[in-house]
Amino acid sequence: MGARVEIGRERLSIKGGRVVDPANGVDAIVDVHVADGEIVAVGDASNDFRSDRDIDARGKIVCPGLVDLRAALREPGAEHKATIASETRAAAAGGVTTLCCPPDTSPPIDSTAVAKLVQTRAAQAGYARVLPLGALTCQLDGRRISEMAALKESGCVGVSNAYRPLENTLVTRRAMEYAATYGLTVFINAEDHWLRDNGCVHEGTVSTRLGLPGIPEAAETAAVACYLALIKQTGVRAHFCCLSTALGAGMVARAKYDGLPVSADVSAHQLHLTEYDADQFNSLCHVRPPLRTQRDRDGLRGELARSALAAICSDHQPHEADAKLAPFAETAHGVSALDTLLPLSLKLVEEGLMTTAEVVARLTHQPAAILGVDAGTLSVGAAADICIFDPEHYWLVSEESLVSRGHNTPFLGWELKGRAICTVLAGRVVHCVP
Template sequence: MNSPTTSEARPLVFTNARLVDPASGREAPGAMLVQNGAIADIAWDEPVRPGPAEAEVVDCGGLVLAPGLVDMRAFVGEPGAEHRETLKTASEAAAAGGVTTVVCMPDTDPVVDEPSIVDFLLRRARDTAIVNIHPAAALTKGLEGREMTEFGLLMEAGAVAFTDGARSVTNAQVMRRALTYARDFGALILHHTEDPDLVGSGVMNEGELATRLGLPGVPREAEIIMLERDLRLVRLTGARYHAAMVSCATSVALIERAKAEGLPVTCGVSINNLTLNETDIGDYRTFLKLSPPLRSEEDRLAVVDALARGVIDVVVSDHNPQDVETKRLPFAEAADGAVGLETMLSAGLRLVHAGHISLAGLFAAMASRPAALLGLPAGRLAVGAPADLILLDPDEPYVLDKANLHSRSKNTPFDEARLEGRVLKTFVAGRKVHDISLAS
């Protein structure tokens, strides 16, 4: 596993904190001691506890101290498209948004389909990134959907999961073989469930609004049919399977049924599909051209409800930086994607403030559950766990200015949005990597 290199740091004592542990669901006042990059002691219901004489004391002032987020789906340009994003800029955006672990997708140039490229990414992240970076390797060679990659060698090199990123494996026989192979290695398959033939030339959710805007639509069935096929293959193979992003009520029902059958199935949802709907596209706003597309408000409410009930396991940023040349185009011609590492938590807090989900529930979907799926020790407040922590004011209001984002690309769907909740400090292995008070 990759983590930023740290020098010996002074112990840290966090006092007067509102501790939130998503792994246990516990939330209470308390204090915490961090030593040697790990949590050394937690004092629940005891806001002040003295630490070693040499310790640095951080008075949290009653604000939330929680595990850093684990984002299972982020596209980073490096290698090959550093003009869009680098590991350095992505990690800075992540730290500002409270994300301390990032799983980067294999859609790079070259594609992450060889152990040497996994090794390159880990070494590059070690040298330039300020948060934990874990590569996901390609499911098929060249992301072409025809020939499986060498799962065993890629896992040995450090790949934490297998996916073709924004592409779906349309060949059912190839997908069956990949699932069988993954089962034998204990590997996790992350799949983008969208039939490209049904998507066709579609650019937004199919329906009345698309017709009124004069834009070709993407039917929900493009997602539903691919997901249903995959679930049948999971029944056949018994492999661990994660639907990367679901976006509609029927997909939720399919996942819920599969879980009731005891299948080893999990799923995620993009923060965009949780908090925005198709009407937000407004006057052809290309920053909201996404895959899967923003759906109807009814579908959005269905995925919010599924998240609250635990049917949807994780929330992802689906961070996908695009430069102005690919976004400053007519809507139908613009590239899919939006940046999201820096805004995922603030946007998700909309659901907390609206009463749809508890704060611990949101952190479970953004930290402890993704960490557990990936086999990482992060995402929890426990003695011995990595001191990947964030100090959060969940109520601080602000208006997002895309010019202030740390990402190299600025294609955020939340530009000029009113948000509540800011990450004030971020720590990775006990080392401070973000402090809003020091921002210029």
């Protein structure tokens, strides 16, 4: 496990909960016992086990701590929006124990110093494991490849150029080859810089009515096609982040079926919203990639159910209030999403798309496998990262109920179901609702 965290000294027994641990095929009402920061037993503990603290989980679901593939923490560089401490605290409150942060900070994570800074700050805060992605190119300039070997040694779990364009396909090819040399996964935000142009919403009926510059479907699919060709050429392991089109997700699914070393995820908001939510110039729905059509949303849900999309991420992007107070195109894109990742995912169970275990798999061991880290399970001997949530708890999304410093969510005013009541990180209780 890349990120070091403080080990809990208490021995815990989590009693009477429904344990959902898809990696081990467990879905039963059993107890979970923790000592020295590890899971020591699922079911009955050995006779000499004495817990210091019992946690009553009756009526609750006990699952591995959630693993979020994409959460911007804004530090270093944009501390007026949020900090590693503020956002990892929101992660803990949302049941997330491991999160992966993109490299587009300021300065970007293109050096050992910044990679270490991020991890040190996260360790000091102590709420969650933070695994950084390193920059694919120096200063994300899209031209010069970064010191990827050093980045890997300093804890980066992969490399990415975030949304910054790569100058040309030759740079992409070389960067992929270099990453492959060190066994690094390349995390891709598939967006054709030229086709996106100055777009800010999906190119379709809403962009036409509102006169907002549109981002065509091909901005994603053309990029996916190009990356897939280069993945095949270079053999690098690659992960597509936050896909927004059904066609793009289908292309990755086919490539995966054909044996390419690829995976993909989708953000929770893409599973519930469409271009129509940006109507009336609602800047809270200004996201990148944009919200697309109902056909896309349904297609993404289908690929998620079939596991072609292996994970649901938050794509958390907290902003200060002013960032959304302007005419639509001038506002910052992004949703503050750590608070709503779990309930929005559970909504898919409610809507009959997947079982609880299938949803939990897409929030735990499947994203952990993409990151190549040993997390997302309740196996005996594994780190005791645990999320206990009440699947029947209704709560109103409001500025008061959000823990993240960013209140920029289009789900304000929604009543969501399901909330983490207790989060355990390496055997330490980091969030607990009394």
